[in-house]
Amino acid sequence: MPLTFGAVVRQSRAWLPLIGAAALLGSLGMLALPLALAAAVDTVAAGRDATGPVAAAAGLVLLGVACDLAEAAAETSCAAGASARLRTGLVRRMLAAPHRIARFEPGDLVARMSAGAADAGHAGPSTVGAIAAALPPLGSLAVLVWLDWRLAAAFAAGLALVALVLRLFARQTAAAAQQYQAAQGEMAARLTEAIEGSRTIAAAGTTGAETRRVLAGLPDLARHGLATWKALSAAGARAAIAGPLATIGVLAVAxxxxxxxxxxAGELLAAGQYAMMGAGLGSLTGVVAAVARARAAVARLADVHDLSAMSYGTDDLPAGPGGLEFTSVTVRGDTGPILRDVTFRIPGGALAAVVGTAGSGKSTLAETAVRLRDPDSGTVTLDGRPLPALSRTALRTAAGLATARPALAGATLADAMGPGRPRAAVTAAATAVGAHDFAARLPATYDTPLPEVPMSGGEAQRIGLARAWHAERLLVLDDATSSLDVLSARRIEDALASTGRTRLAVTYDAALAARADLVVWLHEGSVRAVGRHEALWTDPDYRAVFAR
Known part of the structure; x- marks a missing residue:
């Protein structure tokens, strides 16, 4: 189901009746107040006791205050709940579509999830607010018709001018809000990149240049923000003409x-108040601006919501050693094919090295092997079963991926090593990859908060390896031991071999390729050759792959 402004409004329907009721009751009280005041004035002018009309007016004022408080509380709860639902659903969708999320910058996604979801969460309350804001002008028109049709005619002429002002303001505000949010996302993306590379930037002495790059979008941000204020000031200037014209027209006729x-005399007072109430733009511009921001935010969130989540089958894996096979696999990127008609087979329990120059498609092949992305054509099978046919549990239990730069997440070190797994399994995995001694030296060992864990690149790779260690049949290593010393990397490879699992290792290490049972040599997205390292070594182009 696509994410639309209407869909977000419908998700807030539990709170909308309360918001609507408070707004309606408050508007009715506001409309009744001038009549009560008129009655009080006429009663005093006639020399009668005005206690009743004055009490009624006071009651209407208190009613308005109570309705405003109730409406504000309900709007806050509604917007908070809607924002939380949007964030939860969109984060789940992002994590369920790892093969498609890469086209967004991480910082831009964070901006959409934080500020964007907060603005979009006001879709329901702002819609009800827009409807409620139309009640005073329409109610004023109705009361003026009841008082005298000539008053209503004068008011309607001024109200048409007010409507034109609001229409123009809404159009200008919507465009400015969408451009502002886009510029905000671009700046957040650049800031995220800079934070991730802060050590490199500091070491290179390019802090000033990087600061200028991150903040290069400030002029655009300021320009779009200024456009919003200009639209508001222009609406105010036009209102300074349209509103008083409507009021003057009604008062002249009155x-x-x-x-x-x-x-x-009392009805004259009421007519003037209704004219000012109906022609006032203060609350209307605020509501229109809120609707415009919510619409712009929903449109940006919809780009993420529309990502197609990866679906899973229902099959379990048959008994087998973990044989992996690619058959005519093609994977396309934004600018063309990344993998082209890739075909090879790895026997169960074997170690296969995937080699190739930068940009040859090695990491894409690794992701496809564990189904973090699906091929555009061709099939990938594990023990003869196509990966899309497997259930989520069957696939994620059987296959795992460790990368050169693992993204570590979790509250503690144990969470990062084995999310949701028993402590004994986490400790066993850490011991196998040589991370147990490192964990044991920490103040709270495996319960040390992850942000407080000091780690080198090699230690981060060990944690990533421990996290992927649960894979029962196939473990894919995407340059996952590149930051380890030769002895540590060899020990991990020996530990892997002793488990009998199939291993697919993306590597630039000629020694690892030499120990592999077979080598898959990629060149510009295609398989150039499959064979033993010593046989391929006779080709100078193959030797050049390792000359870096």
């Missing part, structure tokens, strides 16, 4: 009616 005896 004056003639009073002089002719068709209208009382």
């Amino acid at each position: 004056g003639f009616l009073v002089s002719g005896g068709s209208l009382t």
